[in-house]
Amino acid sequence: MNQRLAHVTVLVRNYDEAIAFYTNVLGFVLVANTDLGGGKRWVVVAPQGPSAGCGLLLAEAHTDEEKRAVGHQGGGRVWLFLHTDDFWHDYPVLQARGLRFLEVPRTEPYGHVAVFEDLYGNRWDLLEPLGG
Numbered sequence: 001m002n003q004r005l006a007h008v009t010v011l012v013r014n015y016d017e018a019i020a021f022y023t024n025v026l027g028f029v030l031v032a033n034t035d036l037g038g039g040k041r042w043v044v045v046a047p048q049g050p051s052a053g054c055g056l057l058l059a060e061a062h063t064d065e066e067k068r069a070v071g072h073q074g075g076g077r078v079w080l081f082l083h084t085d086d087f088w089h090d091y092p093v094l095q096a097r098g099l100r101f102l103e104v105p106r107t108e109p110y111g112h113v114a115v116f117e118d119l120y121g122n123r124w125d126l127l128e129p130l131g132g
Contacts, residue, residue: 007044007057008080011070012120015043018058021119025097026082031055047082071120078115080124087112087128094126101126 012018015033022028022045031044039060046055061067073079084090091105091114102123105114111129118124 005054007055009057009059010080010118010122011061011066011073012058013061013067013070015041015058015060017119018060019043019045022056022058025099025119026094027097028056071118071122074123076123078123078125080118080122082124082126084126084128087114087126091126 010018019030019033023030027048028045029048031046032042034042036042039062041060043058044055045058047053059066061070087105091101094116095101100117102115102117105112107113107130109130111127113125113127116124116126
């Protein structure tokens with residue numbers, strides 16, 4: 001049996017501001033933006049490149065519980081990981097686009113890494129894995 005993780009849902013305040021951030025700042029591609037009626041949309045963004053990897057399903061928060069969870073889905077921890085094959089190229093490009101890094105880059109046994117926040121405060125690693 002072949003399986004893969006297709007999407008991870010990220011709660012957002014507003015579809016359009018989230019699309020703008022993920023496409024203009026992170027450089028993701030808008031994969032889908034389908035009106036489902038009733039104010040709901042099926043919005044998927046994903047990193048550029050020849051990957052069959054996981055995309056982000058952007059879900060606009062509507063209930064009070066969902067609104068409280070925006071930016072806190074990882075409980076304050078890094079919970080999303082953006083892999084790159086050229087950390088030292090991507091890091092300054094993302095900085096120049098206004099991405100907020102929470103630390104200076106560091107090299108760990110597993111790769112070059114720096115933590116950043118998306119527009120809602122979700123913590124991510126920009127990571128170039130070392131050694132495959």
